[in-house]
Amino acid sequence: MQAQRFAPVAESSHSEGRSGAESAALVDNNTKTHFRVCRFIIETGVKLGMRSVPVATACSLYHKFFQSATLDVYEPYLVAMSCIYLAGKVEEQHLRTRDIINVCHRYFHPGSDPMELNGKFWELRDSVVQCELLILRQLNFQVSFEHPHKYLLHYLLSVRNLLNRHAWSRTPIAETAWALLKDSYHGPVCVRHRPQHLALTALYLALHTYGVQVPRGEREWWQVLCEDITRAQIESIMTELLHLYDLEAKCT
Amino acid sequence: MDRDLLRQAVSYHGQSLFSLLKCEQSENPDFKQVALDLSKSVNQRDKDDDSPVVEQFIARKADLLFAPSWKTTKPVEDEWQEDLREPFAVMPPLEQFMEASYEERREHFYRDVERGDIVIGRITSIRDFGFFVVLLCTAGDFERDVEDLEISGLCPIRDVPSTGNHDDPLSYYQIGDLIRAGVKDIDRYHEKLTISLYSSSLAPNLDRIKLGVISKEDLPLHYIRGEKVANDSSETYERLLDSSLGFSNPANVDVLIGKLGINDTQSTSLMRGLQSKHFMEDDFASAIRKKQSASWALKCVKLGVDHFKSGRHVEAMNEYNKALEIDTNNVEALVARGALYATKGSLMKAIDDFELALESCPTHRNAKKYLCQTLVERGGQLEEEEKLVTAESLYKKAISLDETFQEAEEALRKLQMRIQKTLKLKAEEASKEKEKQPTVETSAEKLRKILKEEKRLKKKRRRSDSSSVSSSDSDCSSVDSSPSSSRKKSKKRKHKRRRSSHGSKKHKKRVSSRDNRTPEEPQEEEEDEFPLPVNISASFINEKHTLAKLLSEEPEAEDRLKSGGKSREDSRGRFEDDPFELAQSSKTQGQHNGPGVNGRGRETEKQRWKSDDGHGSRKDSSSSSHRDFSRSRKDSSSSAHSEHSRKSDRPSRDDSAQSSYRGRPEVSEYERRDKADHRNSRGSNGNERRLSSGDRSRPSEESHKKALPANLLDIFNQIAEFEKEKKQKK
Numbered sequence: 003m004q005a006q007r008f009a010p011v012a013e014s015s016h017s018e019g020r021s022g023a024e025s026a027a028l029v030d031n032n033t034k035t036h037f038r039v040c041r042f043i044i045e046t047g048v049k050l051g052m053r054s055v056p057v058a059t060a061c062s063l064y065h066k067f068f069q070s071a072t073l074d075v076y077e078p079y080l081v082a083m084s085c086i087y088l089a090g091k092v093e094e095q096h097l098r099t100r101d102i103i104n105v106c107h108r109y110f111h112p113g114s115d116p117m118e119l120n121g122k123f124w125e126l127r128d129s130v131v132q133c134e135l136l137i138l139r140q141l142n143f144q145v146s147f148e149h150p151h152k153y154l155l156h157y158l159l160s161v162r163n164l165l166n167r168h169a170w171s172r173t174p175i176a177e178t179a180w181a182l183l184k185d186s187y188h189g190p191v192c193v194r195h196r197p198q199h200l201a202l203t204a205l206y207l208a209l210h211t212y213g214v215q216v217p218r219g220e221r222e223w224w225q226v227l228c229e230d231i232t233r234a235q236i237e238s239i240m241t242e243l244l245h246l247y248d249l250e251a252k253c254t
Numbered sequence: 255m256d257r258d259l260l261r262q263a264v265s266y267h268g269q270s271l272f273s274l275l276k277c278e279q280s281e282n283p284d285f286k287q288v289a290l291d292l293s294k295s296v297n298q299r300d301k302d303d304d305s306p307v308v309e310q311f312i313a314r315k316a317d318l319l320f321a322p323s324w325k326t327t328k329p330v331e332d333e334w335q336e337d338l339r340e341p342f343a344v345m346p347p348l349e350q351f352m353e354a355s356y357e358e359r360r361e362h363f364y365r366d367v368e369r370g371d372i373v374i375g376r377i378t379s380i381r382d383f384g385f386f387v388v389l390l391c392t393a394g395d396f397e398r399d400v401e402d403l404e405i406s407g408l409c410p411i412r413d414v415p416s417t418g419n420h421d422d423p424l425s426y427y428q429i430g431d432l433i434r435a436g437v438k439d440i441d442r443y444h445e446k447l448t449i450s451l452y453s454s455s456l457a458p459n460l461d462r463i464k465l466g467v468i469s470k471e472d473l474p475l476h477y478i479r480g481e482k483v484a485n486d487s488s489e490t491y492e493r494l495l496d497s498s499l500g501f502s503n504p505a506n507v508d509v510l511i512g513k514l515g516i517n518d519t520q521s522t523s524l525m526r527g528l529q530s531k532h533f534m535e536d537d538f539a540s541a542i543r544k545k546q547s548a549s550w551a552l553k554c555v556k557l558g559v560d561h562f563k564s565g566r567h568v569e570a571m572n573e574y575n576k577a578l579e580i581d582t583n584n585v586e587a588l589v590a591r592g593a594l595y596a597t598k599g600s601l602m603k604a605i606d607d608f609e610l611a612l613e614s615c616p617t618h619r620n621a622k623k624y625l626c627q628t629l630v631e632r633g634g635q636l637e638e639e640e641k642l643v644t645a646e647s648l649y650k651k652a653i654s655l656d657e658t659f660q661e662a663e664e665a666l667r668k669l670q671m672r673i674q675k676t677l678k679l680k681a682e683e684a685s686k687e688k689e690k691q692p693t694v695e696t697s698a699e700k701l702r703k704i705l706k707e708e709k710r711l712k713k714k715r716r717r718s719d720s721s722s723v724s725s726s727d728s729d730c731s732s733v734d735s736s737p738s739s740s741r742k743k744s745k746k747r748k749h750k751r752r753r754s755s756h757g758s759k760k761h762k763k764r765v766s767s768r769d770n771r772t773p774e775e776p777q778e779e780e781e782d783e784f785p786l787p788v789n790i791s792a793s794f795i796n797e798k799h800t801l802a803k804l805l806s807e808e809p810e811a812e813d814r815l816k817s818g819g820k821s822r823e824d825s826r827g828r829f830e831d832d833p834f835e836l837a838q839s840s841k842t843q844g845q846h847n848g849p850g851v852n853g854r855g856r857e858t859e860k861q862r863w864k865s866d867d868g869h870g871s872r873k874d875s876s877s878s879s880h881r882d883f884s885r886s887r888k889d890s891s892s893s894a895h896s897e898h899s900r901k902s903d904r905p906s907r908d909d910s911a912q913s914s915y916r917g918r919p920e921v922s923e924y925e926r927r928d929k930a931d932h933r934n935s936r937g938s939n940g941n942e943r944r945l946s947s948g949d950r951s952r953p954s955e956e957s958h959k960k961a962l963p964a965n966l967l968d969i970f971n972q973i974a975e976f977e978k979e980k981k982q983k984k
Contacts, residue, residue: 041525041527041528044523044528045528045533048520048521048528048533049533049537049538049539050538050539051519051538051539051540053507053508053518053519054507054518055507094504100543100546101539101540101542101543102539104539104542104543104546105537105538105539105542108536108537108542109537112537115545115549116542116543116545116546116549117546118549118550119550119553151507152342152501152506152507152510153495155342155506155507155510155511155514156342156343156345156495156501156510158510158514159342159345159510159513159514160345160347160348160491161348162514163347163348163395163396163397163398164347164348164349166362166365166366167366167368167396172256172258172259172325173259173262174319174324174325174326176514176515176516177324177325177326177516177522178319178324178524180516180522181522181523181524182524184522184523185523185524185525185528188525198492207308210305210308211263211308211311211312211319212259212262212263212266212319213262213263213264213265213266213267214262215266217349217352217354217358217362218352218354219349219352219353219354219355219358220352220353220354221351221352221353222352223348223352226348226351226352226491227348227491227492228491228492229490229491229492237305240305240307240308241307244307244308244310244311247311247314247315247524247525250525250526250527251526254526254527
């Protein structure tokens with residue numbers, strides 16, 4: 003397995019002491035690791051031609067798994083590969099283990115030749131399949147998620163009708179909101195909030211970014227779309243989301 | 255960078271954003287161009303929420319967010335149709351939930367409505383210049399809550415399509431009708447709307463939608479849902495969404511992505527590392543898989559080649575097939591397999607493999623070489639099989655592939671020489687064959703020849719004593735002519751019959767008939783009283799001839815008949831003659847044995863066509879025979895059904911039924927068999943009957959034969975009497 007690359011991470015988590023600051027650093031390191039692994043998942047998803055929803059499922063599986071598991075026991079990249087494989091099955095976009103292994107191998111050894119059909123290949127494949135079973139057990143076989151994507155799309159449709167069509171067509175609201183939503187999967191924010199809230203936040207942020215004036219009546223549009231959310235909540239989610247972008251700078 | 259967008263963002267967020275932008279995007283050359291413009295439009299906005307985080311984000315990602323290439327969605331311009339299946343949840347306009355104010359909604363409506371939109375309204379008044387409509391809702395993609403806005407539109411009379419008749423088109427409409435119309439013109443300042451019922455007023459993607467009067471069921475879903483919400487204040491957007499069928503559709507994400515024009519497969523992200531330009535084509539799964547398959551297949555091929563060299567062909571083939579399973583159209587595997595096929599002798603398969611290999615890799619040296627060799631070898635095989643032209647084409651192909659291939663050229667030369675030789679031979683043979691042609695014969699033809707010779711002999715004999723032909727026989731001859739025309743096959747039986755035949759009158763008849771119909775020589779031999787021959791194939795062929803002759807003869811026979819009695823004419827005229835009438839007419843003609851005669855006539859008809867009947871005597875009654883002929887003609891041309899019906903027409907006449915059964919002339923053996931089946935199924939006249947009748951017929955035959963001359967004599971006598979009477983009357 004590709005342990006060499008992650009030895010530093012594992013080492014650092016073990017070698018550091020248990021003081022407060024260092025545990026904060028530890029947390030931070032874990033966060034970074036998770037960020038990197040999620041980046042890995044999303045990248046692999048693109049290379050495998052996965053749609054947005056299966057990728058979201060894979061990330062959600064990963065985050066949920068590590069809510070209860072620890073990094074020093076499980077190899078995160080292997081878990082990630084198995085999450086991708088499992089997500090493909092759950093969301094009906096079936097992927098071959100061969101493709102997953104090929105892409106991952108190339109991710110870690112850029113520019114290399116494809117793997118040979120040798121013992122190592124079969125071992126890797128077996129590991130992926132075994133890990134999948136492990137994930138299933140860890141998650142109590144609850145592997146289907148309500149994703150914010152369909153909420154976002156319906157919200158987009160409703161808000162589009164509120165706005166002038168020309169204003170809509172010249173402002174890339176849909177793309178920005180969609181990108182924001184996809185990027186939110188780099189961190190655990192995606193599993194900590196209701197899908198409606200996430201979708202709403204993404205749309206809110208997109209509209210806010212471009213300074214689009216949405217007409218308001220007795221209630222704001224976002225109050226209508228989701229009854230139980232407050233502006234403060236929206237803003238806190240937004241902050242979490244934007245924090246991820248900052249994290250990117252630190253991790254990569 | 256999109257200036258308008260930036261301006262909008264900056265004016266929304268204010269100076270703080272602008273300064274941040276300047277800070278973050280200082281290196282961006284695009285921004286520098288825009289910066290000057292922006293500084294003019296910035297004004298300190300009175301914001302109720304100050305979000306530095308957001309502004310920081312915007313500033314950092316401005317190069318992505320405001321890039322013109324960021325806008326990847328394309329407005330979907332397909333046919334819009336009300337999707338009744340609801341692939342996604344259709345929600346009422348948000349305005350309704352938001353409880354926006356009257357003025358705002360009205361203002362927004364007039365701002366946003368465009369020419370070509372669809373509106374639905376109710377007719378409030380009809381004038382002579384058009385009708386007024388108060389809007390209920392909008393349709394198409396433009397969804398607004400307008401019901402209580404009291405927006406009215408006018409549909410002028412020229413925009414009302416005419417109903418076709420020359421009435422006033424407005425009379426078709428009534429107050430209270432629901433109308434779906436297209437917006438033709440908007441006067442935003444005066445808040446006036448002109449609508450039209452013509453599809454031309456609609457936007458191109460909407461023009462399939464029917465305009466005009468609609469019913470309540472045609473109202474758009476969002477309006478219906480909106481009504482529900484209006485009536486039930488506890489219905490929230492969320493609840494409505496969750497309860498919609500379309501929301502549970504697993505594919506709604508894909509549908510909506512298409513509808514909104516979002517690109518889902520490309521990497522759209524605001525993360526720096528996930529920009530699509532960072533993705534290499536080679537890193538994608540499909541590219542890696544291809545390379546991998548090729549290398550795995552190559553390993554198998556190498557193994558296979560080893561097997562091949564050691565002579566283990568079966569294992570080699572297995573390896574090659576395995577390689578081709580891993581990687582179809584793998585060039586090396588195809589070439590190796592082709593070589594194996596060629597060695598084993600399956601040259602066609604080898605050629606296929608080589609050609610396939612060359613398709614993917616036209617410069618493969620081995621493939622070309624092997625292909626040439628195999629083509630030449632195959633050419634040699636074909637040459638042995640005498641397929642010279644194909645061989646030639648193969649040689650030419652081999653040469654075109656590889657000009658230096660000596661063997662191919664030599665083989666081609668040899669082949670061409672050979673072709674010339676064979677052509678010469680063929681020419682000689684052809685000329686020989688023409689000479690030989692007459693010697694090829696079928697048994698039928700032989701038989702015919704024999705008969706012809708006999709006829710000739712007989713002719714000579716008969717002509718010698720034909721001097722005593724009487725005029726009265728002309729009638730009889732006419733009688734004979736038609737029946738005999740259809741009898742082509744009475745060869746063997748003819749012989750027999752002739753021997754046992756009857757008097758000179760018959761001879762006379764024959765002679766006269768012959769005289770009358772000299773052009774139709776072959777038929778002369780066939781006479782009434784001769785029984786049918788055994789069913790041989792030749793007779794089968796001849797049937798058709800006789801039928802054709804029948805058809806050609808019918809008018810002739812008719813003409814002849816006209817010279818006869820009136821009854822005959824009557825009977826002849828009616829093709830659908832009733833059997834009784836036939837019987838009667840035949841009786842008037844002097845046939846004492848009416849049904850019997852008819853039966854006989856039909857019998858004889860049948861005999862011509864059938865194999866197992868031994869009936870001899872042909873009928874004398876011209877009319878009946880003509881009728882039979884006409885019937886026969888019709889029968890032959892009609893389906894078995896009509897024959898059935900005809901048969902059913904004669905249930906009462908036992909004999910006639912029986913004989914009509916048999917009297918049906920048959921065009922083909924199959925029909926005969928069919929008829930036999932039909933007859934069997936009918937049950938009325940079963941096989942037994944036929945057989946028994948066959949038995950009966952034989953004695954009756956004899957009796958008929960004996961009776962015939964008697965009948966004929968009677969006829970002649972009667973005719974003579976008739977004429978005498980005429981003379982007497984005169």
